[in-house]
Amino acid sequence: MGVHRCRKCAADSVINMPQHRLALCASHFVEWVEKSTLDFIGKHRMFEPQDRVLVAVSGGKDSLSLWRILLNLGFHADGLYIDLGIDAGCAYSKRSGDYVRNFAQNLAPDVRLHILDLASAYGRAVPELAGRRAGGRKKLCSVCGLVKRHEMNRIAHELGYDAIVTGHNLDDEAAVLFGNTLRWDVEYLVRQSPVLPGAALGLAKRVKPLARFYERETAAYAIVSNIDYIEDECPFSKGATSIRYKEVLNSMEAGSPGTKLQFYYSFLRARKKEIFPGYDRPDLQPCEKCGQATGIPGLCAFCRLTDPEKAGGQ
């Protein structure tokens, strides 16, 4: 069997997507990705054409592709890069930031890139905030996630954006779903969605417009669109559980195309039917220091983490 023909123009395809029974050439693939993203944004009512959205960019394939797609679709999309201060002997955050800045150089003058340097803002970067005590990488990854969620929300709220947009793809979502299902972690299952609605206390809406694409499709979009992105994974993600889950799902996908798509989409359909009644979000209250929503009284987890009095502690 030779190279499949593009379904639209009969040129040689550059990508074959058996789960959609679709092979496309480079230009029709770009067209398909952008139109599908627009459809997904509309179907899930993520945001409206007049909205201002803030794209969380990391320098990786997903977030930079997402930013490009939204701009090509005509949305008002600015970027936010958080320098997490991860070095690990390979200057990871510095190199990631360079990819983001390089990408942003070629954008229209009215498109803004906001940069937050965590160490400058709070005196300590993620590795120092995570400390060196028990927990190791797992703790560092959870601190990293906590910091990103808090700061994305703070900046989106302060600058008046209508939504935070992240580059999560279907493999990311399927891996999370797989883990939550293995543990039957119903509280997380109930909350997993391509749209996390905004709420009182300045909780910004968070949306995932690429959640319908396989990871190899977002990477393919970056390559055919000549987006220069950091190919290396975060040095702390090596051997992570989520990557193992992705590999398991990809093994099943190889033998049975469409497995990942069906797993995630069937979950979204089931979720609409409220398959887990009685599990609601806990009551939220404002953090005493930053005012952001928190499930526990007093300081939120971020403010406890960045408390200067704990700066010397482990």
Next chain:
Amino acid sequence: MVKVHFRDTEIERPGKITIRELIKDLGLNPQSVLAVREGKLVSNETRLGEDGEIKLISVISGG
């Protein structure tokens, strides 16, 4: 022989096979990598010549 670049390494493999076969020969999952030749994305069904160069890019990321 075909030069294969993957994750900062370079190896050589006999040509005249498809990229899908190459990926499987290397013990990789075709779902997890993309192939780029001369800077352009190429389909896994592309048949390699007797020699040349190909870059395989891992698409799995996250943590």
